[in-house]
Amino acid sequence: MTRWVAPTPDGPVVGTVVVPGSKSATARAYVLAALGDGPSRLTGVLDARDTRLMRAALASLGVSFTEEADGSVTVTPPAVFTPGRVDCGLAGTIMRFVPPIAALADGPTLFFGDPEASARPIAPLLDGLAQAGVRIEPFGRLPFTVHGTGAVPGGAAAIDASGSSQFVSGLLLSAARFDDGLRLGLTTPVVPSRPHIGLTLAMLRDRGVDAAESGPDAWRVAPGPIAARDETIEPDLINAAVFLAAALPTAGEVSMAWPRHTLQATEAILGTLEALGGIVERTPDRVSVRGTGVIRGADLDLTDASELTCIAASLLALADRPGSIRGVGHIRGHETDRLAALETELTACGAGIAQTSDGLRITPRPLDGGVWGTYADHRMAHAGAVLGLAVPGVELDDVGATSKTMPGFADAWSALVAP
Incomplete structure (x- = not known):
């Protein structure tokens, strides 16, 4: 297990990222x-x-x-x-x-x-x-x-x-x-x-x-x-979403190449970032997401893109008002029970979290850093990294969990967030 303190940037996160295949x-x-x-x-x-x-x-x-x-x-x-x-x-x-x-x-x-x-x-x-x-x-x-x-x-x-x-x-x-x-x-x-x-x-x-x-x-x-x-093989757009999300709490702008034609959940991914306050710009081959520094509380239906749940929960914990996630009850059977894990870890940081039958209700509160459990789950590791954008001292208990889908995640994240 490799402990890793998620970097908290001093200013806007701005950059271009390349993610591996889906x-x-x-x-x-x-x-x-x-x-x-x-x-x-x-x-x-x-x-x-x-x-x-x-x-x-x-x-x-x-x-x-x-x-x-x-x-x-x-x-x-x-x-x-x-x-x-x-x-x-x-x-x-x-x-x-x-x-x-x-x-x-x-x-x-x-x-x-x-x-x-x-x-x-x-x-x-x-x-x-x-x-x-x-x-x-x-x-x-x-x-x-x-x-x-x-x-x-x-x-x-x-x-x-x-x-x-x-x-x-x-x-x-x-x-x-x-x-x-x-x-x-x-x-x-x-x-x-x-x-x-x-x-x-x-x-x-x-x-x-x-x-x-x-x-x-x-x-x-x-x-x-x-x-x-x-x-x-086209790039993994769920992994891309983690990096694009870095723009939202930091008032930054993150860009990447984007496939013209894909059956991945493009609209759900970009729509979720927009619902949370991101400004999305698309050209035929690229996507850019800009943040204002303010994350909007929102009711998110992630039925078609449940892999976004962990990073969306972290963003909602940083939002300007309460929000919710629904349509994701089945992720209790993913790499770990993700709803229970998010409730445990975000509550430990100070957020108000309650599980529902098919998701979470999230009430933003002042947050503190500390050890963030990854549960051998790459998406939980991503959630800790996103939270660390605005909360100093978030320490993942095992950043190696990200090797499931992106072995170089920690280096790529640090290169973008704290170059």
């Missing part, structure tokens, strides 16, 4: 390349703990990876998947995207992870696999074993995806390799972070797969090959 897109690209009908070359992939674990997971099933001289990675799928052992770490993408691939191997594959990972929900994904003809034992939490038979019958399934859109994406990503494809429905209409399902469908279609939303809460994937495809 974790969501990198994970999906690795999975689809592993399922493809030939080698795929991926450029701009994120190199972080989660994506390294994803590569190791796929390698244990027979996939090979070749580092190219230009920094790209060539992914070569095996002729047949082999059973293996999969360390999920604390990564939801691995425990939810890789079991359907393991079901295509002929033999048992054990899934395990960090101690905290056993608290992350996985049962709906396993339920969908069981309905598609796969045997999993024991059922419900890590560790578990997928008993592959070399093929998955597929067909129809209905799951509860109220805990994570990854349950839907995990099934859709491999469904073209099921004998009968997949017709997937929901047992409840609640699905958080729906834009991530759109990203999954778009990446499937880019590889020639017949995949579509067949109704308001239903999807279908036809059986067939998944074409190999060379691809460049």
